[in-house]
Amino acid sequence: MGLRERKKAETRAALSWAAIQLTVERGFDGFKVEEIAAAAGVSPRTFNNYFSSKAEAITSRHLDRLLRFAGELRRRPPDEPLWDALAGAALAEFEPGPEVLAHPAPDPAQWAAGLRVMVTEPALQGEFLRAGAAARAEIAAAVAGRTGTDLGADLYPHLVAAAVLAVVDTAVTHHLRTSGAVPAEQSLAEGFALIAAGLPAPH
Template sequence: MGLREEKKRETRAALSWAAIRLIVERGAENVLVEDIAAAAGVSPRTFNNYFSSKGEAVAARHLDRMVRFAEVLRERPTGEPLWTAILVAALAQVEPGPEVTALPRPDPVQWAAGVRAMLASPSLQAESLRAGVRAEAEIAASVAARTGTDAGRDLYPNLVAAAVTAANNACQQRHIASDGAASMRDLLTEAFTLLAAGLPEPGPR
């Protein structure tokens, strides 16, 4: 990736994170595009070059993570078992970027409550669904490339992509419900280990 493309990716990530952070802190109805642009250090016009709405900016963070997941999955060694490669690709997306680490760490309970409110917003949900469809297609294409199947014809890569998406969503929901106490790395490791084993029934407790 050239410097220009890398800069564009960084700006997109900064805008998406700024949208999430401000909406979590203030509520979607109390955040303007101008606020998001200012927080990311760019103009509203620049925001509009990347996103058509606040909701699209929020959903972009998940979409971009899943696109990078698909890229990493394609690059894993060909002899590596599929679910091992999937876990490695998933864990590679857990670490926050510089747009996150540069800011003070928020209170986990308040942050989780704000995220739950954000995810309940109908306008943001619609954008998240659209982003999820695209992300799943990217994952299916990567699975197809690794397995010699055709995402446009065969069930297998689409089924795996759907399972990956469901596992990621379940882990995120558990992480948020725990107010951040449940580690995403641990949750993803458990989820993909269970899927690799065929999702066996839990034993007696």
């Protein structure tokens, strides 16, 4: 990625993170696009160059993370077992970016409570579904390339992609359910391990 593309990706990430923080703090209707831009240190016009709405800005973080996951999966060692590679790619993408380090989340329990409200916002749910659908296709393509399956003819890569999204969604939901007490990374690792083991019955 060149310098220009990297700067654009950083601006996009900063805007999305600012939108998420404002939503957690004030609710979806409690702020304007201008405040997102100000929090990210750019102009409202710059915001409009990246996103068409607050909802798109908020959910783009989820979409970008999943698309990076697909790219990371393609870069994993070819001899690494598939489910180990999937878990490794997912965990790599949960590392905090510079925008998070510059503007960290507050108390974990308070943050989780705000995120629980955010993800139930009707205006956002459709955007999250669209993001998942777009990412599923990329993940399936990465799985097909890794496993030598046919993206058009075989069920397998699509089923794996759907399972990946289910693990990610469930891990994040469990993190929020426990008010941040269980790190999302821990649930991700456990989720992929359980899927790889065939979801054995709990002891």
